[in-house]
Amino acid sequence: SQQGEEDPQALSIQEGENATMNCSYKTSINNLQWYRQNSGRGLVHLILIRSNEREKHSGRLRVTLDTSKKSSSLLITASRAADTASYFCATDDEGGSYIPTFGRGTSLIVHP
Amino acid sequence: EAGVAQSPRYKIIEKRQSVAFWCNPISGHATLYWYQQILGQGPKLLIQFQNNGVVDDSQLPKDRFSAERLKGVDSTLKIQPAKLEDSAVYLCASSFTSGSSYEQYFGPGTRLTVT
Numbered sequence: 001s002q003q004g005e006e007d008p009q010a011l012s013i014q015e016g017e018n019a020t021m022n023c024s025y026k027t028s029i030n031n032l033q034w035y036r037q038n039s040g041r042g043l044v045h046l047i048l049i050r051s052n053e054r055e056k057h058s059g060r061l062r063v064t065l066d067t068s069k070k071s072s073s074l075l076i077t078a079s080r081a082a083d084t085a086s087y088f089c090a091t092d093d094e095g096g097s098y099i100p101t102f103g104r105g106t107s108l109i110v111h112p
Numbered sequence: 113e114a115g116v117a118q119s120p121r122y123k124i125i126e127k128r129q130s131v132a133f134w135c136n137p138i139s140g141h142a143t144l145y146w147y148q149q150i151l152g153q154g155p156k157l158l159i160q161f162q163n164n165g166v167v168d169d170s171q172l173p174k175d176r177f178s179a180e181r182l183k184g185v186d187s188t189l190k191i192q193p194a195k196l197e198d199s200a201v202y203l204c205a206s207s208f209t210s211g212s213s214y215e216q217y218f219g220p221g222t223r224l225t226v227t
């Protein structure tokens with residue numbers, strides 16, 4: 001298994017601004033998933049992107065994947081106070097069974 | 113659709129005591145995960161079941177932790193004896209089947225404090 005590492009560790013923005021966070025990994029993958037965790041709803045799956053995809057959208061979320069750089073980014077547009085949470089990426093190994101591994105996450109604070 | 117259920121939500125014990133956590137996954141989900149999340153860190157996988165078989169338990173401290181999933185549905189995670197460093201949130205998750213194409217659905221967690 002491998003660990004995705006999120007960057008930055010912490011991000012503080014104003015409501016309405018965009019938030020970008022990144023995930024880097026070390027070995028080839030099949031899929032990469034993004035999760036959000038806040039005190040109200042616990043850990044929730046946001047989006048999955050496959051290794052043959054470069055970009056994916058879901059509402060205000062935009063995820064990109066650059067397999068040549070072994071990195072992914074999560075963009076939240078027009079952020080809201082309710083987006084305040086920790087965001088994690090989870091990766092797998094291209095060749096092996098899926099042992100989900102989470103990084104330390106990016107802590108996002110959106111000020112109203 | 114009912115989500116992943118966990119109990120208890122909170123538990124405070126003294127070191128060297130024993131504790132057990134229970135998880136009921138989403139109906140029809142073959143894969144069940146137990147994670148440990150220490151404050152300020154991401155969830156760390158302890159054990160993964162596919163039906164009632166273990167897929168991975170490489171990060172489970174087997175000298176004190178044990179888990180079972182009888183009949184491939186509910187699961188229990190036990191710590192015996194507990195140490196101070198076991199203070200964490202224990203998360204249970206389930207997915208339709210194993211593999212990174214399937215999203216995990218997480219329960220609310222059990223917050224364990226060992227004093």
